[in-house]
Amino acid sequence: MSQAAEGVEPDAHDSLVKEFGTHVGRAMGWPPMAGRAAGLLMLSERPMTLAELQDALDASKGSVSETTRLLIENGTVERYKEPGRRQFVYRWRDDAWVGCLQHIVDSTTQLRALAERAQEQGAGMPAAQRERLREMREYYTFMVGHLEALLPRYAEVRQKGTTGA
Numbered sequence: 001m002s003q004a005a006e007g008v009e010p011d012a013h014d015s016l017v018k019e020f021g022t023h024v025g026r027a028m029g030w031p032p033m034a035g036r037a038a039g040l041l042m043l044s045e046r047p048m049t050l051a052e053l054q055d056a057l058d059a060s061k062g063s064v065s066e067t068t069r070l071l072i073e074n075g076t077v078e079r080y081k082e083p084g085r086r087q088f089v090y091r092w093r094d095d096a097w098v099g100c101l102q103h104i105v106d107s108t109t110q111l112r113a114l115a116e117r118a119q120e121q122g123a124g125m126p127a128a129q130r131e132r133l134r135e136m137r138e139y140y141t142f143m144v145g146h147l148e149a150l151l152p153r154y155a156e157v158r159q160k161g162t163t164g165a
Contacts, residue, residue, distance in 0.1 A: 013043060030070060033059060037067045041077055042096070047089035075099025098155050105147045112140035 017039040025035025040056055041048065048056070054064045068090050071077035076096040079088050093099050115137035122133045 016043060028074070030074075031067070033057060033063060034067045034070050037064070038071055038076060038092075041071070041090060041092040044092070047080075047082065047091035049087045049089055051087075053090065073103070075101075075103040095155075095158070098151070098158060101147070101151055101154055105144070105151055108140060108143050108147055112137070112144050115140045 017036050020039025020042075021032040021036035023035070024030070024038055025032045028035070030038075036057055037053060040053070050061065050064055050068070053059075053068065054061055057064060057067075059067075068077060068079065071090075072079055076093060076099055077090055078093050079090050081088055115133070119130075119133040119137045122130055125133075
């Protein structure tokens with residue numbers, strides 16, 4: 001599996017990739033392979049082809065293709081063609097964490113819209129169900145407002161090169 005950078009212990013690299021598979025995958029709600037692929041691409045010094053990812057992850061083409069699609073949708077990886085090459089390559093985005101946060105904002109905004117529709121459609125339901133729908137809308141409205149405020153703040157902190165802590 002090792003795609004360790006020059007001068008980096010292959011065991012340390014492989015251990016980190018496996019740890020990403022367990023922890024990042026679980027935290028993000030991804031399958032372990034997506035966490036491993038994220039770790040592999042984050043630690044890679046160069047973009048990787050689908051075949052290279054397959055080999056490094058010891059996985060089928062279909063599985064790796066689905067995994068890269070998930071990482072692209074989540075804003076952490078990009079797919080492109082390098083000049084003079086026929087194959088697409090995948091790389092960790094320079095602004096991956098901004099992309100990840102943007103994905104969370106977008107997903108939460110979609111859930112807020114669902115909560116708004118549900119509250120409207122549930123207007124004739126008993127009081128307990130209406131209250132649950134109201135709380136759902138309230139929660140997602142709160143979350144969207146705060147996440148939208150975090151996005152430019154994080155991007156600014158990232159650009160300055162400090163965590164703001």
